[in-house]
Amino acid sequence: MSIFSRLTSLFSPMGYPISEVLAYVVESAMLAIVASVSLAVVIYLFRKYMARVQLRIGPNRVGKFGLLQVMADGLKLAGKESIFPRKRDDLPYRIAPLMILVGLVMAFAVIPYGSLFWIGTLTVSDTSVSVLLLFAIIAIMPIGEVLAGISSKNKYALLGAMRAIAKDVSFEIPMMISVLAIVMMASARTASSLSINSIVLTELVPYGILQPLGIFVFMISMVARASYTPFDMGESDSELVTGYSTEYSGLRFGMFYMGLFGSILLGSFVISLFYLGGFNGPMQSSLGFVWLVIKAMIMVFMAFTLWLSMPRIRIDKFVNLGWKYLLPIAMINLVLSGTLTLLMGW
């Protein structure tokens, strides 16, 4: 039973339309709150981890162990004056950071989280085409970056947006093809192979083991999607100031910042779901969510380590990588997994 149906039954004394509307509102609010709290946790973990890696201590002034530092930073950003460039394109300039953030929260709504003890399943919404929905939402987020870059009427931002487009087109096709291989493998075992939930349920052997090439391509794509250091050509703070978010300040800049960490978290969840067995594990019915979070956290820390130890790749080399290596590898992976499915019935 999903959270939505629980809420509907909770509000059912109020009658049909009201209960459903209330359930939607409450669920969205819960999702937004949980998403922002988990983002704060990820940012805090990142800052502490980065400090450890870099022989520093990290935040330790606000709250115990600096736990409230992220909140303090958020308040500071919210209290800051937003400086608008004079020649901006007003509407796209304003909606660009929102698109990234809203897209992110929407993406968190469609992925299944497994169940936890007596609460039952934590999945927010489980549609039968959630794979398509998820990647449609992920594809919205780059539009926010491009809008931000073009509407700020700044040359750095424009260059950043150009790089972001070049980057996105070169990793998204390999990414989709490697997901296609997953869907194909799952379709041999389940009828609703476009639902992430049922894909994960078929994943008794993690697909990452069956498709090592697939997980390779997908992980690179997720790094590029979140755009942190080896592939942060769009922002590249030492070259283009901060790329497409150059002209943003205050809370709007905070949205880009949250978008970055949210993308890391989202990417980690998606990789764990598709390739690492998701919420499968011992005592799945009561600990599924825990398994998922453990797997996702391992991926998050892998992402941080990559971020902190790598220099930035050049944009033309990344485009090369995308078209000349990732795409063929994803194709080979597709053929291999198709063969495996046909011959072995996996």
Added chain:
Amino acid sequence: MSEPESDSISKGKDGLTIHTVSKDRLLEFMKDMKERGFNHLSLITGVDRRDYVEVVYHLHAMDRDEYVVVKTTTDNGVVPSMTSLWNSARWDEREQYDLMGIKFEGHENLKRIFLPENWVGHPLRKDYDLSNVQYINMDEDGEDYATFDQGDGW
């Protein structure tokens, strides 16, 4: 190859040979020096001797590590440019033009290098008026300009 002829040769305190050349023959002399292996123009210095300006070139032969000083003097502050022989003269001559007011004939881009284009006077001249403070400000296009007006501090 015959030795290039300078007007007079002396030794400095640092043991370097100093060739003094009149500025009309300078370019020709330098050409000869370059052919003799002085491929590195290390330094161009203008020295304001009050009634004339002395231009000092430190030449360096990278292969045999030999340093030589070439001096010339100018009354009107004009000397031939060395940019056709050594590219390192480009910025050095711009700097000497900026701070010392020496005009290098034949330099294709003789602009001020440190100070804004409309700065009044050349600071390293001995007669430069230090009491007359100039302020640097920025115009609408982001270009710097010098002004005697202090403004509001920006």
Added chain:
Amino acid sequence: MNNFVELNFGPQHPSTHGVLRLRAKLDGEIVRELEPIIGYLHRNAEKLCELTFYADNLIFFDRMDYVASMLMESGYLEAAEKILNIPPPERVLWIRVIMNELSRIASHLVWAGAFGLDLGMLTPFFYCFAQRDYILDVFTEVCGSRQETNYMSVGGVYQDLTPEMIEHIDAFLQSFPKKLEEIYRLFVKNDIFISRNKGIGVLSKETAIDYGVTGPMLRASGVNYDVRKANPYLVYDKVDFDVPISQKGDNLARFLVRFEEMRQSVRIIKQAITKIPDGPFFNPKAKKSMMIRLRGDGEYYARTESPKGEFGVYIVGDGGVKPYRVRVRSPSFKNLSVLPVLAKDQMISDLISISGTIDLVFGEVDR
């Protein structure tokens, strides 16, 4: 073709190492024309030197290459002491060699960290600065100051190196080589780092000499010219060290040459702290007569090897208590002038990494 995008880098830009301003004409991502604009940190130290006593001029040199101020001081004193006829005693020469090489290591560490940042590597920066801080601790011990040390003076140094100080330097030398290799591996074991630097920004021997490029940049282009070897000053002829050279001339070569120089500096200091003789740490002539009464005559050009290249000081004295003219050959200034050649037809990312390998310090470029 006039449909290039004109892009302005700096003077406030994350990777311009201070206040460099670059005006670039871009064809997409490719730099077609580049014009460096400098002077944002110009103080006209040469004029200030003319207005100040010989012994006091050191403070202006401290603030030239502020990450290697010991080397700037000794570079000035090479010329000033000859003009003033006050030779420093033997022990001072050795102390200066030790301090110079410590300063050189500190400067190269700053460069390596900042270069990592240019390429988007966050972590090596902190490793480099942590090691540099041990050197700054030594400086604090000998003169009470971290960066603008003002340790050396005409005819001597501010205070003697005590056995404890030498012990501390020795302790640093014991731990540093291992840490240096760790930092080195952080860079060169990374394939992306290699691909960002190998074959990028190739500077040919002829162009380098023609533009007056010196120091590690010149040696990375295959010219064996190190002032410490070519024209030994202080006591560099009494210590044993190698001059690293590479024939490649690209970013990676400059990187490797600088790291090898740090290892050689460690070697020099190790020899110096064993060979350092006892004796006075200043020339009594300089101490007895008041510093402001020192009169200099004649002209002297002294060249020394700073971490950036050949640091030349040309002093013209007229017999007065202040120099008549001081001219500084700042290596960064000359090295920067070759950037438009190196960056032509390169991508923006490479422009940043090339300008990173030049090792710019704007206190010195703008003076």
